[in-house]
Structures are given as structure tokens and as C-alpha cells.
Amino acid sequence: MVKQFKRRWQLGRVRPGDGSALAEYRLWQLFARSLFFIQLPDPVGDSHAFAVDVRYVADAKTRSQHENGVGKSPVALYRDGVQVYRANLPATFPVPGGVIEVATSAFGLKRMHFVSDDGREHALHPHRRSQEGLRARFGRRFPRTSAVVGVVSVVILLAALAVSLLQGAEAISKIPAVAANFGVFTSPIHLPTWAKITMGAAGALAAVERALRLRYNRLIDVVS
Structure with a gap:
């Protein structure tokens, strides 16, 4: 019950995206940005590439601007390279077949998972040049x-x-x-x-x- 209430509350805080294109991940953003991906089919079976862009340097002013519909958001959801939603953290984004849950701790991400309507969940894939991507590559090698x-x-x-x-x-x-x-x-x-x-x-x-x-x-x- 508490989990469902929390999810509804976070979904209610999501704002429409501004339609901007997903920016390229740059090396100098290594400690200021995380970028994750997942492929999901829509109701008619067409596959779409979803990306979650987390900006750690968003301060209180940025978050306030976001609530008023302006400024860069701490986290945004992109579909096929176009921003469709944005929110403050923690966030829950609606996607085909479920939701994507995003949360951070004082030391980085603690949740970046797709949760399907039937309760199954799995983590999204990090950008290969991000901190998470480099750690994943180290684990594979x-x-x-x-x-x-x-x-x-x-x-x-x-x-x-x-x-x-x-x-x-x-x-x-x-x-x-x-x-x-x-x-x-x-x-x-x-x-x-x-x-x-x-x-x-x-x-x-x-x-x-x-x-x-x-x-x-x-x-x-x-x-x-």
C-alpha cells in the first residue's frame, strides 16, 4: 500500500518534456551525469529506445525552476532521442508496460529500474562511457x-x-x-x-x- 501510494505520488510530480534532443555524453560529465537506456515495445509492438538522463549538479534553484516549467531538470526521460518527461528526484516515469523508477543516494544512484505491470523488474543499461558503464565493463572483463x-x-x-x-x-x-x-x-x-x-x-x-x-x-x- 505504501509503495503504491509513493509511486502514484511520484507519477503525479512528472512534468511533460520540452521536446529537446538527448545531448551527447561527454567525458567531462563523468562525475556530473548518468545516462541509462532500455528498449521497450509499445502497445502495437513497435520498439522504442528510452533513455534516462540524470544530472547530479541540479541545485535548489534548478529544481524550483523545474516546478515552474522552466530550467534543466535533475532527471529526464527520452523516447527515441526526444525528451518526453522530466521530474525531480526520486522519480517514476510511465512507459509502455510499466514504469521506470529512479532514485539517488548521497553517493550516486541507488535505483534505475524498469518495473513491469506484473511486478518484474530489471536494471537499465548504462552508457558505456559513464561511471556506471565503466564499472560494468570492468566487471565483464x-x-x-x-x-x-x-x-x-x-x-x-x-x-x-x-x-x-x-x-x-x-x-x-x-x-x-x-x-x-x-x-x-x-x-x-x-x-x-x-x-x-x-x-x-x-x-x-x-x-x-x-x-x-x-x-x-x-x-x-x-x-x-
Whole structure:
């Protein structure tokens, strides 16, 4: 029920596109733009190329302009190279046979999926020169190394989560009312400043690596 309400709300925020052509992906846009594609048939069986263009540098002014029908949108949907819809993030676009759901975290994309009317879903294909496309090519060329990198990312995030939970529990236990009833909990792990900085940086890199593969879990990616 909540998921359906959220989808209807996001569909209601979608605005008509301006009919502009899909811009070419440039190398200098590597950290500012993501571009994904999918082929979908329309009701009469004709296939169309859909593209989702995400612009990360859209600021509050840009989003405000979008709501008033002007300015560049944080995310736009193109059909056969022509902009048909645009929206703020997170977004849900109507397409033949279902919807395309787009969402981001602090470290990149966490969702770029086509969800069919019967509930099946799969990720869109990234532009080969985008961050996500380069990561996908690395995975295809070096599958074993890619798998190891993925496992390391999960381990780093789990370790960072465990340390955060222990420190949080210790801080809460020091509240007078809590301490009086349950005592004070002392975390078994106390990291020096350099280790905290290192773990924070490693956690950010791990979160980025997972975002490039459209991997997101509410538990281990809580930092994003």
C-alpha cells in the first residue's frame, strides 16, 4: 500500500518534456551525469529506445525552476532521442508496460529500474562511457576481481555500521535516565582519529562502488 501510494505520488510530480534532443555524453560529465537506456515495445509492438538522463549538479534553484516549467531538470526521460518527461528526484516515469523508477543516494544512484505491470523488474543499461558503464565493463572483463571488490565493499560497510552502532549505544547509555535504569555501556572498540578518518573514507568509497553497480540495501548502505 505504501509503495503504491509513493509511486502514484511520484507519477503525479512528472512534468511533460520540452521536446529537446538527448545531448551527447561527454567525458567531462563523468562525475556530473548518468545516462541509462532500455528498449521497450509499445502497445502495437513497435520498439522504442528510452533513455534516462540524470544530472547530479541540479541545485535548489534548478529544481524550483523545474516546478515552474522552466530550467534543466535533475532527471529526464527520452523516447527515441526526444525528451518526453522530466521530474525531480526520486522519480517514476510511465512507459509502455510499466514504469521506470529512479532514485539517488548521497553517493550516486541507488535505483534505475524498469518495473513491469506484473511486478518484474530489471536494471537499465548504462552508457558505456559513464561511471556506471565503466564499472560494468570492468566487471565483464575481470569478473573475479570485480566480485572480490564487491565483497570488500560489503565488508567495509558492515564494519563501519558495527562501529557506529557500538558508539551510538555507548552515547545513549550515558544519558542520565538511561544510565540510572540500565547502566553505562562501554564500546569494546575505540578508534584513534586517524582510523576514524580512514574508515570514513573507505566507507564512502565502498558506497560509491556499490552505487555504480546499482546495489543498495537499507541496512548496509545506511550511510548513504
